[in-house]
Amino acid sequence: MSRNPRDTSRTPLDLAHATPDPAFEITLDGRPLPALPGQSVAAALWAAGILSWRTTRRDGRPRGAFCGIGSCYDCLATVNSRPNQRACLVPARPGDAVTTQEGTGRADLAV
Amino acid sequence: MVGAACAFYAARSGLSVVVVDRGPVAGGTTGAGEGNLLVSDKEPGPELDLALLSTRLWRELAEEFPERIEYEPKGGLVVATTGHGLDALRTFATTQREAGVTCQDIEGADALHDLEPHLAPGLPGGVHYPQDAQVQPALAAAHLLRASGAELRLGEEVTAVLRGPDGAVRGVRTPRGDLLAPAVVNAAGTWGGQIAALAGTELPVLPRRGFVLVTEPLPRVVRRKVYAADYVADVASGSAALQTSAVVEGTAAGPVLIGASRERVGFDRSLSVEVLRRLARQAGELFPVLKGVRVMRTYHGFRPYLPDHLPAIGADARVPGLFQACGHEGAGVGLAPATGLFVANALTGGTAGPSGGLPVGAPTLAEAFRPERFGVGAGVV
Amino acid sequence: MPTLPSDDTVPAAPDACDDAPYDLAVVGAGPAGLAAAVAAGRLGLRVALLDSAARTGGQFYRHPAPGLGARRPEALHHAWQAYADRAARLEALVAAGRVDHLAEHHVWAVTGAAGEWSVHAALGPDGADQRRTVRAAKLLLATGAYERQLPFPGWTLPGVVGAGGAQAMLKAGLVLPGQRVVVAGSGPLLLAVAGSLAAAGAEIPAVLEASGYVGYTRRPATLAANPGKLAEGAVHAAALLRHRIPVRTRSAVTEVHGKDRVEAVTVMRLDRDWRPVPGTERRIPCNALAVGHGLVPQLEPATGIGCATRLTPDGTHALVVDDRQRTTVTGVWSAGESGGVGGAELALLEGELAALDIAGRDGRGRTSRARRRDRLRGFADAMAVAHAPRPGWTAWLDDDTDVCRCEEVTAGQVREAVAELGARDARTVKLLTRAGMGWCQGRMCGAAVACLAGGAGDTASRRPLACPVTLEQLAED
Numbered sequence: 001m002s003r004n005p006r007d008t009s010r011t012p013l014d015l016a017h018a019t020p021d022p023a024f025e026i027t028l029d030g031r032p033l034p035a036l037p038g039q040s041v042a043a044a045l046w047a048a049g050i051l052s053w054r055t056t057r058r059d060g061r062p063r064g065a066f067c068g069i070g071s072c073y074d075c076l077a078t079v080n081s082r083p084n085q086r087a088c089l090v091p092a093r094p095g096d097a098v099t100t101q102e103g104t105g106r107a108d109l110a111v
Numbered sequence: 112m113v114g115a116a117c118a119f120y121a122a123r124s125g126l127s128v129v130v131v132d133r134g135p136v137a138g139g140t141t142g143a144g145e146g147n148l149l150v151s152d153k154e155p156g157p158e159l160d161l162a163l164l165s166t167r168l169w170r171e172l173a174e175e176f177p178e179r180i181e182y183e184p185k186g187g188l189v190v191a192t193t194g195h196g197l198d199a200l201r202t203f204a205t206t207q208r209e210a211g212v213t214c215q216d217i218e219g220a221d222a223l224h225d226l227e228p229h230l231a232p233g234l235p236g237g238v239h240y241p242q243d244a245q246v247q248p249a250l251a252a253a254h255l256l257r258a259s260g261a262e263l264r265l266g267e268e269v270t271a272v273l274r275g276p277d278g279a280v281r282g283v284r285t286p287r288g289d290l291l292a293p294a295v296v297n298a299a300g301t302w303g304g305q306i307a308a309l310a311g312t313e314l315p316v317l318p319r320r321g322f323v324l325v326t327e328p329l330p331r332v333v334r335r336k337v338y339a340a341d342y343v344a345d346v347a348s349g350s351a352a353l354q355t356s357a358v359v360e361g362t363a364a365g366p367v368l369i370g371a372s373r374e375r376v377g378f379d380r381s382l383s384v385e386v387l388r389r390l391a392r393q394a395g396e397l398f399p400v401l402k403g404v405r406v407m408r409t410y411h412g413f414r415p416y417l418p419d420h421l422p423a424i425g426a427d428a429r430v431p432g433l434f435q436a437c438g439h440e441g442a443g444v445g446l447a448p449a450t451g452l453f454v455a456n457a458l459t460g461g462t463a464g465p466s467g468g469l470p471v472g473a474p475t476l477a478e479a480f481r482p483e484r485f486g487v488g489a490g491v492v
Numbered sequence: 493m494p495t496l497p498s499d500d501t502v503p504a505a506p507d508a509c510d511d512a513p514y515d516l517a518v519v520g521a522g523p524a525g526l527a528a529a530v531a532a533g534r535l536g537l538r539v540a541l542l543d544s545a546a547r548t549g550g551q552f553y554r555h556p557a558p559g560l561g562a563r564r565p566e567a568l569h570h571a572w573q574a575y576a577d578r579a580a581r582l583e584a585l586v587a588a589g590r591v592d593h594l595a596e597h598h599v600w601a602v603t604g605a606a607g608e609w610s611v612h613a614a615l616g617p618d619g620a621d622q623r624r625t626v627r628a629a630k631l632l633l634a635t636g637a638y639e640r641q642l643p644f645p646g647w648t649l650p651g652v653v654g655a656g657g658a659q660a661m662l663k664a665g666l667v668l669p670g671q672r673v674v675v676a677g678s679g680p681l682l683l684a685v686a687g688s689l690a691a692a693g694a695e696i697p698a699v700l701e702a703s704g705y706v707g708y709t710r711r712p713a714t715l716a717a718n719p720g721k722l723a724e725g726a727v728h729a730a731a732l733l734r735h736r737i738p739v740r741t742r743s744a745v746t747e748v749h750g751k752d753r754v755e756a757v758t759v760m761r762l763d764r765d766w767r768p769v770p771g772t773e774r775r776i777p778c779n780a781l782a783v784g785h786g787l788v789p790q791l792e793p794a795t796g797i798g799c800a801t802r803l804t805p806d807g808t809h810a811l812v813v814d815d816r817q818r819t820t821v822t823g824v825w826s827a828g829e830s831g832g833v834g835g836a837e838l839a840l841l842e843g844e845l846a847a848l849d850i851a852g853r854d855g856r857g858r859t860s861r862a863r864r865r866d867r868l869r870g871f872a873d874a875m876a877v878a879h880a881p882r883p884g885w886t887a888w889l890d891d892d893t894d895v896c897r898c899e900e901v902t903a904g905q906v907r908e909a910v911a912e913l914g915a916r917d918a919r920t921v922k923l924l925t926r927a928g929m930g931w932c933q934g935r936m937c938g939a940a941v942a943c944l945a946g947g948a949g950d951t952a953s954r955r956p957l958a959c960p961v962t963l964e965q966l967a968e969d
Contacts, residue, residue, distance in 0.1 A: 010693045011666075012666035012667060012668060012692040012693065013560075014693070015564075015568065015666075015691055015692045015693070016556065016560075016562035016563070016564050016565055016568060016666055017562065017564040017567070018556065018560050018562040018563070018666055019561040019563070020559060020560045020561045021559050021560075021561060036559065036666075037557070037559025037560065038556055038558060038559030038560040038665075039557075039560065039665045039666075039667070040664070042661065042665070043661055043664070043665025043666070043667045044665075046661060046665070046667040046669060047665075047667045051650035051651050051669065051670075051780075052650035052753070056900055057328060057365065057900070058900040059900055061648060061900075062649075062650050062753075063648065063650065063897075064650045065653060065657065065661065065669075066652070066653055066654055066657055067638060067639060067653075067654045067656070067657045067660075067936070068653065068654060068656065068657030068658065068659075068660035068661045069551055069638060069656065069657065069660050070544065070618075071638040071639075071932060071935050071936070072654075072657075072897065072931075072932050072935065072936050073898065073930070073931030073932045074897060074898075074932075074936075082620075084327060084405065085618050085620070086618050088657075088660075088661070089544075089545075089617050089618050090617050090618050091546075091557070091617060103330075104327070104329050104330055104365065106329055106330060106332075106404075107330055109229070109329065109330055109332045109400060110330035110331055110332065111227075111228045111229060111331055111332060111333075111334060135914065135915060135916050135917055135919070135920040136913065136914040136915065136920055136924075137920065137923055137924075138920065142919070142920075249920070249923035249924055250923075250924055253909075253913040253914060253915075253924055254913070256913075256914065257912060257913060257914075263914050265916055324963075324966075325929075327931065327960065328930070364899075364929075366929075369963075380798075381603070381796075381797070381798070382601055382603060382956045383603075384601065384610070384612060387966050388966055388967060388969070390966075391963045391966035391967040392966075392967040395963050395964065395967055401963050402962070402963050402964040402967070403962055403963070404962065404963055405620075405960035405961065405963075406957065406962070407930075407931060407933065407957070407960050408929075408933055408955065408956070408957050409956050409957055410956065411956075
């Protein structure tokens with residue numbers, strides 16, 4: 001990875017001089033991931049290099065955060081079995097179980 | 112929708128047709144409707160007869176436009192919430208059966224659950240109407256219009272109905288010029304009274320506002336059109352006051368639609384939180400599973416309502432060359448094909464119809480829908 | 493002549509019972525709403541400040557939650573002091589009982605009339621908890637804006653994010669969508685985004701601006717009248733220079749490559765109408781793309797109560813406001829981007845102007861602010877025109893490109909509705925194709941659909957519900 005030699009701030013945390021409280025653990029489909037207090041679920045997933053946590057209704061295509069401010073609803077996630085939560089708005093909490101949401105996220109209701 | 116059906120059947124009868132609308136396709140009540148094709152909510156009488164004919168015609172149209180109009184012959188389920196209500200519903204269904212409606216009594220909560228697994232527990236029973244169906248109304252209107260081959264003049268408002276020295280209609284005027292035609296069909300729905308006025312006569316069409324709630328997309332959680340028995344009384348009522356009774360149904364696209372409210376408040380477009388509250392509460396009582404589901408949007412429409420709840424269909428005896436096709440209240444999409452067929456028949460002197468014309472009893476029906484039945488000055492509030 | 497109290501004294505709280513209506517409800521705690529709530533509180537009004545987020549600041553002054561321990565949030569912001577001052581004053585007003593900051597209140601509708609507004613909110617970070625109705629005599633809507641998007645092949649791949657979205661995630665969560673991020677689209681925000689991402693450690697192989705910057709210089713008077721804006725622009729330019737980021741004008745990303753996430757983008761030169769010039773394709777490897785085409789005013793819940801809108805110079809709709817920030821509905825004011833996109837400095841001013849009028853104050857404080865506001869509006873309009881999407885962009889759409897991300901409606905389906913089924917406007921396209929009927933209610937595809945249907949209509953699309961609300965919340969008394 002090439003970096004600009006004059007760039008003194010290497011990470012967003014450095015840039016903001018952030019010294020976060022201790023990280024905690026959340027899971028995506030059972031896989032443990034670290035999250036920092038104050039991060040949204042989407043931010044924690046991005047920090048782990050994960051960009052998608054949902055598949056679409058029609059074509060089953062992967063999606064994740066897009067607008068970042070709660071307007072586009074592309075980042076809908078199932079968190080602790082509750083579907084259709086905007087991951088960019090919902091804060092990550094210790095032990096949160098995020099599952100990749102398929103389609104409506106409510107297949108269990110189908111009759 | 113009614114205009115599209117008139118154009119479709121008139122063109123099929125060999126007439127050359129031009130459709131003029133001040134807005135886009137399905138820009139009025141059609142675009143704000145659920146696309147109900149119902150027999151279940153109609154008491155025996157001319158409207159039910161028209162609905163039964165329409166049911167058959169919609170099946171034919173669905174074969175002609177497979178999938179594009181999202182036709183779903185899913186059936187209706189009317190549920191009673193009390194034992195007394197169930198008795199009344201049964202009596203009502205018996206009279207419908209005698210008038211030609213297919214329906215089955217459903218006894219007890221278990222039988223209801225077999226039909227609709229998410230229905231609230233403990234309901235005494237209901238009646239199943241397999242003839243009830245649904246289309247996506249905007250798609251249906253657009254595809255009928257396209258298939259008609261009629262010339263479309265959209266975004267063009269009729270500013271005058273042209274009449275000859277003998278008083279007979281000879282066309283319409285729009286900002287883009289005069290369109291000459293020996294016959295003008297008024298299918299302006301809730302705004303039909305204005306076209307009638309331009310033609311020098313009256314049609315007392317009033318708006319009856321209704322809200323629909325649209326949920327987030329869901330898998331199929333509601334199989335049929337399901338509603339509480341009080342809905343029938345609300346449909347038949349002429350009250351100006353707010354009436355709500357939950358009408359819940361799934362759609363091919365995923366969202367569940369929740370109606371239905373009725374109130375006469377003119378063309379008031381403001382949101383009524385009270386209407387939404389009542390609809391949400393009643394829908395949640397029928398289908399508790401929906402309580403945690405998000406409502407993504409709500410919309411309202413204005414049903415074109417005539418004082419006796421029947422549409423005005425056919426030649427208007429007061430103005431030669433003027434034909435009426437409006438005032439279907441909440442049933443315009445359902446009644447559209449039969450209305451179109453009636454109008455085409457009136458336009459051609461009785462030769463229209465892809466299935467051998469109108470049924471026996473059509474003359475009686477035509478009498479019930481006579482546009483001039485209100486007289487001049489009658490019923491206009 | 494009274495203007496705004498300039499010292500840090502706070503008027504004492506009046507005796508008020510909990511159920512008494514507020515004098516003023518402010519919807520949105522971004523620069524405009526925050527400034528208005530602070531000013532109105534200091535002028536003696538009892539104010540409810542509602543916002544969907546947990547912290548004030550809106551999108552512009554979005555900043556990390558306390559748990560992230562950011563000691564220098566200003567590193568991610570221009571003009572942070574303007575926010576910090578008002579946030580401190582708000583804290584004092586809240587402590588004094590003058591202003592209630594109602595965080596995590598997603599306003600889904602407003603009903604009522606002047607003197608008796610009801611602001612209906614869904615509570616919680618995602619608005620899925622309880623419901624609350626806030627009553628107020630007067631209403632200020634400062635609902636801000638969201639980013640305008642134009643689709644292109646591959647734009648639904650993970651790793652393609654809004655330029656404003658990347659900025660928002662960075663400001664609040666201190667995260668990046670990737671280490672090598674192409675920034676593309678149009679509008680002044682792109683330079684700010686590229687600068688922030690680079691400062692936060694991302695490599696930016698290119699910034700691609702579909703328009704140019706020459707449009708600004710055609711209005712030298714407007715530029716000269718806005719030295720603050722020039723300085724802001726110079727800061728961004730210097731940041732790009734420092735990070736050696738190449739900026740290419742009249743260029744766009746016309747396709748994104750990758751299987752399950754972004755691997756590269758194709759960049760093309762554009763002609764004056766934004767039509768891609770054949771033969772100019774260039775492939776840039778990257779693992780994220782931040783893209784956006786300016787901002788769209790957030791008009792809900794204002795349109796739901798009948799506030800009139802106008803077509804802006806760059807083809808969006810904004811609320812009509814007069815020189816006192818009054819909307820066309822009695823008892824309703826608007827400040828900031830909802831009345832036309834113009835930036836944070838303008839939003840702060842408009843918020844204060846609205847507060848002065850709401851509190852019945854007039855005089856010098858108003859006229860000098862109004863003058864500055866008009867200057868900034870002029871600058872914003874000039875920029876809007878310079879960066880407005882040109883019609884040729886539709887040439888980079890394949891028929892199978894998704895236009896509506898929610899309902900997965902393709903450009904081909906939209907074109908069919910227009911060419912074959914008689915759709916002439918975005919609403920009819922929606923009815924016939926479902927484009928715009930999904931979760932976002934057309935906020936992401938609205939601009940594109942309007943363009944494919946023949947241009948933005950005279951009226952903004954209606955969304956009686958400003959955001960989703962559960963059936964249970966609706967059913968509450």
